[in-house]
Amino acid sequence: MSASPAISASRETEYSTRADDRPPVLQVEELAICYGKLEVCSDVSLHVRRGEALALIGESGSGKSVTVLAVTGLLGRGGAVSRGRVMLDGEEISHLNIRERRRRGLLGRRIGLIFQNPSRALDPVFTIGQQLNEALGLTGLSGKEALRRKGAEWLRHVGLPDPEEALDRYPHQLSGGQRQRAMIAIALASEPELLIADEPTTALDVTIQAQVLNLIRRLQRELNLALVVVTHDFGVVAAMADRVAVMYAGQVVETGTVAEIINAPRHPYTRALLASLPTGEPGARIAALPGSVPSAVAMPAGCRFHPRCPMAIGRCSREAPQLQPAADGYLLRCLRAEEIARHV
Numbered sequence: 001m002s003a004s005p006a007i008s009a010s011r012e013t014e015y016s017t018r019a020d021d022r023p024p025v026l027q028v029e030e031l032a033i034c035y036g037k038l039e040v041c042s043d044v045s046l047h048v049r050r051g052e053a054l055a056l057i058g059e060s061g062s063g064k065s066v067t068v069l070a071v072t073g074l075l076g077r078g079g080a081v082s083r084g085r086v087m088l089d090g091e092e093i094s095h096l097n098i099r100e101r102r103r104r105g106l107l108g109r110r111i112g113l114i115f116q117n118p119s120r121a122l123d124p125v126f127t128i129g130q131q132l133n134e135a136l137g138l139t140g141l142s143g144k145e146a147l148r149r150k151g152a153e154w155l156r157h158v159g160l161p162d163p164e165e166a167l168d169r170y171p172h173q174l175s176g177g178q179r180q181r182a183m184i185a186i187a188l189a190s191e192p193e194l195l196i197a198d199e200p201t202t203a204l205d206v207t208i209q210a211q212v213l214n215l216i217r218r219l220q221r222e223l224n225l226a227l228v229v230v231t232h233d234f235g236v237v238a239a240m241a242d243r244v245a246v247m248y249a250g251q252v253v254e255t256g257t258v259a260e261i262i263n264a265p266r267h268p269y270t271r272a273l274l275a276s277l278p279t280g281e282p283g284a285r286i287a288a289l290p291g292s293v294p295s296a297v298a299m300p301a302g303c304r305f306h307p308r309c310p311m312a313i314g315r316c317s318r319e320a321p322q323l324q325p326a327a328d329g330y331l332l333r334c335l336r337a338e339e340i341a342r343h344v
């Protein structure tokens with residue numbers, strides 16, 4: 001029996017335009033990404049609207065970071081989009097080089113970035129105020145006093161104590177949590193429409209993580225931003241997102257609302273990921289997921305997850321499943337989707 005027809009991109013488009021006539025802020029359609037001849041992502045489709053937060057989740061090596069790098073145009077040496085499209089507000093941007101992206105204000109201006117490590121994102125030789133000024137300048141704001149006033153306002157917005165004073169500080173004069181807050185202020189000061197947060201709290205102390213997650217979520221809602229948050233942590237998904245795209249081996253394997261994915265996951269990979277979380281109950285056993293994500297040089301034939309899948313049958317090693325609608329707005333990539341649906 002053959003696999004179902006490839007419909008991922010068209011279905012993503014169909015679903016994404018049903019509820020709201022405006023194009024999504026970000027729409028990624030059947031994206032493939034190569035480094036040299038190596039295809040590290042081969043079929044990524046997702047979208048996010050204004051006021052909505054989408055989490056990208058998957059184990060290390062599943063392709064989350066390269067997907068957001070392709071969106072920002074920062075794939076680096078040898079990296080390129082080889083198929084598919086990235087659309088920002090309905091305009092295709094996948095083919096634009098860095099110079100053209102800068103000219104159109106895509107980097108920093110329309111797409112804000114929050115990285116895992118603020119020390120890498122902040123420039124150590126400039127004060128927080130100077131770095132805020134650069135972002136504010138992108139909105140057309142000018143004049144020393146106006147910039148200072150607005151800069152302090154942003155630092156107050158992200159909860160930095162003594163915002164006026166913090167403007168004159170260098171990054172190394174702030175604590176880790178404060179640096180992360182300053183980076184968030186700088187990312188938002190240019191008033192982007194899309195905010196991308198790649199593992200935004202992994203480098204922070206556990207006690208600070210929840211505060212920073214809450215801050216990003218609050219600002220995303222207040223500013224009605226489209227947010228893509230990259231994580232390997234279902235706690236972050238639950239705290240931050242409206243919808244989730246689960247990635248495995250360079251593909252989206254399941255996408256739906258947070259409630260659908262966390263309460264009633266259908267893909268065997270998502271189920272295994274959730275089953276491997278500690279429950280907190282004393283003596284509870286963790287069902288660990290055996291094996292690891294295959295590398296791009298040794299991608300299994302058929303379903304990429306089949307060697308690790310507890311539900312795999314013969315055809316899973318031969319047929320490559322497509323991302324299919326399993327319910328309204330809910331997409332699943334599994335050859336056994338219908339059987340699974342009967343048991344949900």
Ligand SMILES: Nc1ncnc2c1ncn2[C@@H]1O[C@H](COP(=O)(O)OP(=O)(O)OP(=O)(O)O)[C@@H](O)[C@H]1O
Pocket residue numbers: 035040058059060061062063064065066067076079232295296
């Ligand atoms: N610069 C690069 N050159 C070649 N291959 C790369 C490069 N960057 C990433 N890859 C490959 O792309 C695949 C996806 O990697 P990616 O970093 O996107 O995964 P991830 O899901 O973000 O993992 P992590 O959670 O560890 O960041 C991996 O197989 C990785 O080895």
